Amino acid sequence: MKIASMALLCALALAACSSDGATKKTFTELSALIRVSKAPAVNLRAQLTPEIAAQTDAPLFLLTLPQRDAAQALFAQEQTSGANTSWRSGSGEGIVLQGGVLQATRGLGGDLITSDVADVRAALAGRIHRGERVHRHLDGEDKLIAEAYVCDYTRSADSTQAYFQTLPATRINESCTGLVQEFDNTYWVDGTGRVLRAIEWAGPAIGYIEREQLQ
Amino acid sequence: MPVLNRAGRGRVAARACVLAATTCALSAGAALPQESPWIWNRPVLNFMGVPGIIDMPTAHSARDADIDVSLSILDGSRRLTGHFQITPRLSGVFRYANLDSYQGIDPYYDRSFDLRFLLHEETARMPAVTVGLQDFGGTGIYAGEYLVATKTFGRLRATTGLGWGRFAGRDGFDNPLGLFSDEFKTRPSGPSGVQGTGQLDAKQWFRGDAALFAGLQYAVNDRLTLSAEYSTDTYSNEEQYTSFEYRSPVNVGLSYRYSNSLSISGAWLHGSAVAAGLTYTFNPKTPNRYPGGFDRAPFPVTPRPPGSAADLGWTQLADADGILRDNMQRYLAIDDLLLEGFDVGPRSARISLRMGRQTAPAQVIGRVARMMTNNLPPSVERYDITLIDNNGLAVSTVTLTRSDLEELEHAPDGAWQSFARAKIVSAQDLPTVVDAAYPKASWRLGPYLEASYFDPESPIRLTFGAELSGRYEPAPGLVLQGALRQKLAGNAGDLPTSNSVLEHVRSDNARYADQDGITMPSxxxxxxxxxxxxxxxxxxxxxxxxxxxxxxxxxxxxxxxxxxxxxxxxxxxxxxxxxxxxxxxxxxxxxxxxxxxxxxxxxxxxxxxxxxxxxxxxxxxxxxxxxxxxxxxxxxxxxxxxxxxxxxxxxxxxxxxxxxxxxxxxxxxxxxxxxxxxxxxxxxxxxxxxxxxxxxxxxxxxxxxxxxxxxxxxxxx
Missing domain, CATH: 2.40.160 (Porin)
Structure with a gap:
């Protein structure tokens, strides 16, 4: 975060009071940015109980970012549009799932802008064993860059933690190969096709996203 | 190509090595430059701050848009160089050098500009070829031209070149360009001294004796390069005016890439001196590792229940306009946007706004459109979104439809499709200005810092103080603004009085900057x-x-x-x-x-x-x-x-x-x-x-x- 530190120094040099508090806001956000790399590894999961989750009636999942010092956040469902559900965290990050599969992220830095996951959904339903997916990211110049991957799927019986209990599940491994990147996603799906837990690749800046459905 | 993290890059490089090795075997020894290992993905810089060996240049370009800022320290002089790869083939250089002494001026500060152009990219059989003009319009300490070729052989890079001017300090022979015209045979002494600075020395370019230089670079691993060269630069000025001693044409050095952005280098120069260099590389195409940024997530589109678009009951409500306007204003404020104007009809709505703290206009339009789906009744299908600039000038109106927003929000190629369906016109038909938008007033109290750079006597002059500024907009497009300053410290006033024979419209700037009382800049x-x-x-x-x-x-x-x-x-x-x-x-x-x-x-x-x-x-x-x-x-x-x-x-x-x-x-x-x-x-x-x-x-x-x-x-x- 060298650049961020430099920017903070610049902001310090510009520090001022003003009618709209813009400088102060900028300063606060820059400080927050520097903390991204030093986020304290609070184990949110350990503190969560069904009682806490029940305080809201919205569906919830817990998200963990292993590449960002295992930072965790709770996401609540915000909107449904066809097969797409939008989820939002208390700090303003967003996740879009399509049929329970990660379709997009927002506000995480280096977001997955869209992904074409039609084949993934077919594979989770057991209809295909090989498919394609396309990810789109913004580059440093705000241009959308598309990356295509070919993915193979294997299924096995397993069990997993979700909804505050251990549940029997079908484990589906997705192994994807692209031009410069390879990744392996894992999904735990129950008998009704519902995704209970997943570990999914969201691009080089974010890394993997672990998601555990809670409610 | 996405920004790869370091681990990713290493892996790709490793794979490229393996690939290169196999291809080598197939193509009987021809190196493939495009699959070179990491160290060759951009050239090493020399002590003049351009792609090169130690003193001598090489032919490869930096990556497109790379900015390299390098500091070179050698006996008797220091050079600060900015090298910008303007296009994949063309690069420009600004150099600010400090010599202990030169022509009786002590210390001496020199500014110079270079241009380099890649004539031929390296191919399997042919080397990269570059032509360069060094210090083409300055006082001429570094003035020289070169034509240089570099070829990669796996871990080894070999360079040879033909130099004029400073690059023909020794071993000079008759200029081969003399074949075309006798004018090339002698290098006229151009304008010199401070009075001659800045004139383009085109009459000197590629004139006079030429000399051949050569060098080798060897990549020990992904980070370390060893280099040796036969230099035709004899440092005659430095020898005459500073403590620099010239003993040998052979230079040896090494360069170490500490990180993707930082390199250090060292060299044994001309048999007499140690030189050290530091380079910071920044590419404006990839300014951070998180493209797209950390802006909080947008509000999702609110889908309409089937058939709801036909319901116009809301139009009968008293003050429907006012309620919808207030809701929009609240939503915009959450995203740091400022509502300027709004009105709504049964089927269409118009909104105008300023971007507040947001910087990407297309992102703002996308977000405002989604907020409109959150707040406006289902029957409102057409959205006209007008962007107002910071001075209240309405510039463009973008028209979108709610159906398209609902359809494309999660479409894999939704951005491009939404652009294709958007209508962008000049802002003419503006919505009613909301009462809360005017008058606008703002103020700021803070420090100010004014700097002037690279003058002949000092690298930087600073004036520092406190500034109170205010701004008032009584109505759209009308802006009153002013500022007051109190200087607290600075060295701008040390400049000698202007000797300009023209009206002193700018050259008295030191007198303006050096006021001790309160000033009113504007x-x-x-x-x-x-x-x-x-x-x-x-x-x-x-x-x-x-x-x-x-x-x-x-x-x-x-x-x-x-x-x-x-x-x-x-x-x-x-x-x-x-x-x-x-x-x-x-x-x-x-x-x-x-x-x-x-x-x-x-x-x-x-x-x-x-x-x-x-x-x-x-x-x-x-x-x-x-x-x-x-x-x-x-x-x-x-x-x-x-x-x-x-x-x-x-x-x-x-x-x-x-x-x-x-x-x-x-x-x-x-x-x-x-x-x-x-x-x-x-x-x-x-x-x-x-x-x-x-x-x-x-x-x-x-x-x-x-x-x-x-x-x-x-x-x-």
Whole structure:
């Protein structure tokens, strides 16, 4: 975060009071940015109980970012549009799932802008064993860059933690190969096709996203 | 290509090595440069701050848009060099050097510019070939030209070149170009000394004796390169005026890439001295590791239940407009946007807004459209979103439909499809201005820092103090603003008095900067307006800048989808007193320009201004800037007027480089703050332009084509 530190120094040099508090806001956000790399590894999961989750009636999942010092956040469902559900965290990050599969992220830095996951959904339903997916990211110049991957799927019986209990599940491994990147996603799906837990690749800046459905 | 983290890069490099090895076996030893290991993905820089070995240059280019800032320290001199890869083949250099002593001036500061052009990219059989002009328009300490070829053989790179000028300090032979004309055989002694600076020494280029140089670079691993060269640069000036000793033409050195952005190098120079170098590399195309930034997630589109679009019952509600307007205002405020105008009918709604702290217009349009689906009744299908600039000037209106938003929100290629369906027109038909939008008032109290760089006696002069500024907008397009300053410290006043033979329109800047009392840098009233569909207008009166006040008028013709803009500006300017109160000195002038703006491909923008400058001189300024999609821009400009090079004085004509770096591009955070600087080798009185706030083109173009299109990837961000 060298650049961020430099920017903070610049902001310090510009520090001022003003009618709209813009400088102060900028300063606060820059400080927050520097903390991204030093986020304290609070184990949110350990503190969560069904009682806490029940305080809201919205569906919830817990998200963990292993590449960002295992930072965790709770996401609540915000909107449904066809097969797409939008989820939002208390700090303003967003996740879009399509049929329970990660379709997009927002506000995480280096977001997955869209992904074409039609084949993934077919594979989770057991209809295909090989498919394609396309990810789109913004580059440093705000241009959308598309990356295509070919993915193979294997299924096995397993069990997993979700909804505050251990549940029997079908484990589906997705192994994807692209031009410069390879990744392996894992999904735990129950008998009704519902995704209970997943570990999914969201691009080089974010890394993997672990998601555990809670409610 | 996505930004790879270091581990990713290593893996790719490793795979490339394996690939290269197999291909090598197949193609009988021919190295494939495009699959070279990491260390060769960009060239090592030499101690002149350009791709090279130690003193001698090499032929490969840096990566497109790379900016390398390097500091070289050797016995008797220090060089600070900025190298910018302007296009994949062309690069430009600004160098500021400090010699212990030169021609009796002690210490001596020298500014120089280079240009390099890659004539031929390396292929399997042919080397890379580059032609370079070093210090082509300065005092000529470093003046020299070269034609150089470099070929990669796996881990080894071999270079040989033909040099003129400084690169032919020894082993010179008759210039081979002498075949074409006898004029090439001798190198005329160009203008020298401070008075001759800045003139293009074209009569010297590639003239006089030539010499052959050569060198080898060996990549030990991905980070370390060893190098050796036979240098034809004899450091004769350095030997004469500084403690530098020249004993041998052979230099050896090493370069270590500490990280992707930082390299260090060391060398044993000419058998007598140790040299050390440090290079920082930055690419404006990838300013941070989190493209797209950390802006909080947008509100999702609210889908409509089937059939709801037919329900017009809401139109019967008392004050439906007011309720919807207040809701929109609340939503916009959450995302740091400012509502200016709003009205709604049964089937369509119009909204106008300012971007507040947000920086990407397409992202703002996408977010406002989604907020409209959150708040407006299902029957409202058509959304007209108008962007208002910071001076209250309505620029463009983007029309979207709710059906498209619902359909494309999660579509894999939704950004491009939504652009194809959006209608972008000049803002003409504006919604009713909301009561809360005007008057607008704001103020700021904070420090200010003024800097001038690279003058002949000091690398940097600073003035530091406190500034109180205020701004008041009583109605759309009407802006009153002013500032007061109190200097606290600074060394700008140490400059000697100007020796300019022209009116001292700029060269007394030290006297303006060195005031001990409270000064008023500016106090203006401005009116911004739209006289026609594709026309923008501005009238400004008051004290524009520390040195001039008066009256300024400007019109700009810039259709919403045109790459071409034409402008005309006419000013009456009167020189202000050094104390920067309300008073004026006796000098006044009519000054103004006709301007043409052209938005070229690849982010290159060209601007030509022809007219009369502050000192009454007539001429033209050409500016070329490369603007990256994230808002970072880097450019250069030069002005030629009817003032002779001699009358102009040091530097011969006005020129400089400029850059603008939005902090949001560096950090990915939402802020409109930016670092913006113009750097001139020297500030004189010829070719000087009036500084007026709110010139139109800069404000208008971001909200028009092609800027909106290049930004559209952020529509759903």
């Amino acid at each position: 106090l203006t009233a401005a009116k911004f307006f739209r006289p026609g569909e594709d026309v923008f207008g501005r009238i400004t009166a008051g004290w524009f800048e520390p040195m001039f006040g008066g009256l300024s008028g400007e019109v700009l013709w810039k259709p919403v989808d045109s790459r071409l803009g034409l402008g005309l500006e006419i000013n009456y300017a009167k020189q202000r007193e050094y104390e920067q109160g309300f008073g004026f000195q006796s000098y006044d002038v009519w000054t103004g320009h006709a301007s043409a703006y052209w938005q070229g491909d690849g982010g290159f923008a060209y601007q030509l201004d022809a007219g009369r400058y502050l000192a009454g001189d007539w001429g033209a300024t050409l500016g070329i800037d490369r603007t990256f999609g994230n808002g970072i821009s880097i450019g250069a400009f030069a002005t030629l007027t009817d003032v002779s090079f001699d009358d102009f004085g040091e530097g011969s004509f006005d020129k400089g480089i400029r850059f603008d770096i939005p902090l949001s591009a560096l950090t990915g955070q939402r802020t409109r703050a930016s670092i913006s600087r113009t750097i001139r080798p020297v500030q004189r009185d010829g070719g000087a332009r009036l500084e007026v706030d709110g010139r139109l083109y800069e404000q208008v173009r971001d909200f028009q084509q092609p800027a909106l299109q290049s930004d559209w990837g952020r529509f759903w961000r």
